[in-house]
Amino acid sequence: MASWSLTQRGLSRGLRLSASMHASYGRRMTSSLPEHLRKALAYSAMYPDLLPEPDLTRRNYVREMLERQDMLSRRRAIDIPEFYVGSYMSITVSDQNAPGKKNTFVGICIYRRNHGLRHQMALRNIVENEGIEMLYDLYSPIILEIKVLRLQKRLDDDLRYLRDALPEYSTVPWDMEPEPHREQGSVPVDETRVIMKPRPWTQRWERKELKGVKEWGLEDRFFKRAVEVSKPWEKYDLMKEYRCMVPLEDQYVVWKEVEEHRKTIEEEHKRSRRRKLLDA
Amino acid sequence: MSFFTSQMRSAFSTSSCLLHIQTCTRLRVVDNSKIGKEAMQAGKPPKVIHVYNKKRKADLGDRVLMAIRGEKKKGVVVGAKHKVQEVLRPRFDSNNVVLIDDSGNPLGNRIYVPLPMSLRAKKDQYNKLISIATRFV
Secondary structure: HHHHHHHHHHHHHHHHHHHHHHHHHHHHHHHHHHHHHHHHHHHHHOOOOOOOOOOOOOOOOHHHHHHHHHHHHHHHHHOOOOOOOOEEEEEEEEEOOOHHHHEEEEEEEEEOOHHHOOEEEEEEEEEOOOOEEEEOOOOOOOOEEEEEEEEEEEEOOHHHHHHOOOHHHOOOOOOOOOOOOHHHHHHHHOOOOOOEEOOOOOOOHHHHOOOOOEEEEOOOOHHHHHHOOOOHHHHHOHHHHHHHHOOHHHHHHHHHHHOOOOOOOHHHHHHHHHHHHHHO | OOOOHHHHHHHOOOOOOOEEOOOOEEOOOOOOOOHHHHHHHOOOOOOOOEOOOOOEEEOOOOEEEEEOOOOOEEEEEOOOOOOOEEEEEEEEOEEEEEEOOOOOOEOOOOOOOOHHHHHHHOOOOOOOHHHHHOOOO
């Protein structure tokens, strides 16, 4: 009984928590989990957009089903590869104003947000010494191509602090070629730790418990205040945890459809991607 | 010991700024016009005194009137650090402006930062400005 509840709790945390937390959790716990639960863990990190909203007051099962159909049919139409916050990406959209009616942006993925069809991601890059960010709807019909140039994770789930870090940490070369990566196995974690610019910042980053910052350049009083306002008990709040996760039985419905999709469409996409790499 | 005690801290609240471009906002001149360069080097960037739209908040491509080196000059906003990010609207790290004259021609002949692609939709207004730009995002 005790071991079951432990597994349950560990599982729910793993589903909600970050990719990096998930990785560290995986090392300790995953071996004791049954096969189908282990798969659900991996998929929820891989396809966060396919899971419905965890907020029970906003859920609508029919709408979720219809949206999922739309998402999978969009995934049939174009190749939406697996990516994480911290991956280097290039996105091409059709743009009336651009010469050639196509506009490409290259950058590092700094955050992903929203659920289902409304899933969005933001890319950041430094172009001619100017930091620029672009936000995209993942399932927008005007997106022509999504390429992952380097598949990797970073130490944090939200890299918005790169806005206030030195520019070299958010620079991605514009003419970067996609790097080949092993199809099986774990995703590499880039353990770069950044140096922040002097204040003022866009947010009080010292209060966010970031792992990816090496040098803050702050006086002691900022960290003292951060300790004062921190809420270290929140990680033991089981109800809060429960409210942030989608129940497993609801996830099964999703992953069953995804499994089907992976076997047919995604294999085809992978093959064509490999062919392109070999041709180039 | 911090300057404010905890009691003082609870006496007033501070909120983060909205990052709108409106009257009194300081902008960064990104072209090589003489007056713009001088103002930026002197550490006195131009201050917005009027925004030419109904909302009085400038977005990308809007015209503004600025006070710069004791003169009134017009400019086009070509980069803004919006607090609310919108899909396909680039968010820049600084509020950029290019100085123009009354007919819409730029005062300088080089622009140092990329311009938003949406500016190209206003080709009839800013034809000269678009032709001297080196890069669009």
